[in-house]
Amino acid sequence: xKKYIYPILFLSICIASLQCTKxxxxxxxxxxxxxxxxxxxxxxxxxxxxxxxxxxxVFNISDPANPVAKATVPIGFxxxxxxxxxxxxxxGSTSVVxxxxxxxxxxxxxxxTAISPAVxxxxxxxxxxxxxxxxxxxxxxxxxxxxxxxxxxDIKDITNPVQKFAYRVAEPYGLGYKDDALYVCxxxxxxxxDIKKPYELKQVGSLKDGSYVDVIPYNNxxxxxxxxxxxxxxxxxxxxxxxxxxxx
Amino acid sequence: xxxxxxxxxxAMLLGACIGRVDAPPGENVEAYVxxxxxxxxxxxxxxxxxxxxxxxxxxxxxxxxxxxxxLYEGIHIIDRSQAQPKKIAFLKxxxxxxxxxxxxxxxxxxxxxxxxxxxANPLQPTVVKRLxxxxxxxxxxxxPFSNVFFECVDPSKGIVVDWVLKTIPKANCRR
Numbered sequence: 328x329k330k331y332i333y334p335i336l337f338l339s340i341c342i343a344s345l346q347c348t349k350x351x352x353x354x355x356x357x358x359x360x361x362x363x364x365x366x367x368x369x370x371x372x373x374x375x376x377x378x379x380x381x382x383x384x385v386f387n388i389s390d391p392a393n394p395v396a397k398a399t400v401p402i403g404f405x406x407x408x409x410x411x412x413x414x415x416x417x418x419g420s421t422s423v424v425x426x427x428x429x430x431x432x433x434x435x436x437x438x439x440t441a442i443s444p445a446v447x448x449x450x451x452x453x454x455x456x457x458x459x460x461x462x463x464x465x466x467x468x469x470x471x472x473x474x475x476x477x478x479x480x481d482i483k484d485i486t487n488p489v490q491k492f493a494y495r496v497a498e499p500y501g502l503g504y505k506d507d508a509l510y511v512c513x514x515x516x517x518x519x520x521d522i523k524k525p526y527e528l529k530q531v532g533s534l535k536d537g538s539y540v541d542v543i544p545y546n547n548x549x550x551x552x553x554x555x556x557x558x559x560x561x562x563x564x565x566x567x568x569x570x571x572x573x574x575x
Numbered sequence: 576x577x578x579x580x581x582x583x584x585x586a587m588l589l590g591a592c593i594g595r596v597d598a599p600p601g602e603n604v605e606a607y608v609x610x611x612x613x614x615x616x617x618x619x620x621x622x623x624x625x626x627x628x629x630x631x632x633x634x635x636x637x638x639x640x641x642x643x644x645x646l647y648e649g650i651h652i653i654d655r656s657q658a659q660p661k662k663i664a665f666l667k668x669x670x671x672x673x674x675x676x677x678x679x680x681x682x683x684x685x686x687x688x689x690x691x692x693x694x695a696n697p698l699q700p701t702v703v704k705r706l707x708x709x710x711x712x713x714x715x716x717x718x719p720f721s722n723v724f725f726e727c728v729d730p731s732k733g734i735v736v737d738w739v740l741k742t743i744p745k746a747n748c749r750r
Binding site: 358359360361362363365366367368369370375377379380382384386388391392393394396405540541543545548550552553554555556557559571572574575 | 627628631632633634635636637638641643651653655659660661662672673674675676677678679680682684689691693703704706709710711712714719
């Protein structure tokens, strides 16, 4: 087995460098990977940020083998997700999205809290692109029967996120984007949106190869967490994902 | 349904403090029950051959590898460097739910501990560090909800790894 490792490694490096030349904006060579929108662990620079149900924990991982606890920040209740974006952390709870600055990475500062006026409960994952943030707000029958939505926020002024658009969805979970394509996991399938104009986004397709929970658009591959395992799609053309394989 | 309502009203009357219930509500109440594991069970980390996914958990992408959590069991390691991506190993980590990677190091949790693996050889990850109680994922005293009844924790039974909603004859704690 061992003698195969070097050729495989060499091949991987070749493929990696090929992909890099194709995607100048890719994070392929970065030493940090990428998590989904439902993660509780997030890495930004030399820091590992984790959220439990109520607090944000900061670890210095300059020496990645030896994380050092640096700070614990109380946030609120029913925290479920953390998403790093530039020098910000978006922290999703069951009711709101808290936005923190990590300009000083060891001392996250709360900038604002985004609240959707249409939804009382079930505000979950969030992703951000430039000056826009997307969140899926899932309601259930315990929450007064309000409609689940995909919410679009203007975050030009990060201290004052404003909901600009809402799109009705059935029962949404994780989400992610590549270029102008936004992928939203929903009870009815994986919904594909054109977000060129984010405040008037349009659904352009849907995939029904499994029961989708979360997605990671990773260079030209869309990695989907489905109830049965993983499904991979080629997203060289982001609006028309092509099935690569299912791994159960 | 009636029981739930009674429970709710009782909970509201009792206020918001955590504590033992002196006069337990009626029988067969909906309450959170702690699931225990022994501390030694958490040390049981090993690399095994691939296995099928039963409780698919969170995903993480790193270079040519995809990591998928098998809820409470460990992490599937998937190699996508070939035309047909496939599983190459399973990293058994008791009560793991999270995963992230930097450099050749993978971070996950084992209940409330953060465990760091060296994955330079993804076929043979090795533990390099364990941070005890660094990720308090599961509260050891009460369930992650308020105004609910629950079965009081008995620390002699081990570490609480989860809270499950069940209908039980008598709930002796609430918050």
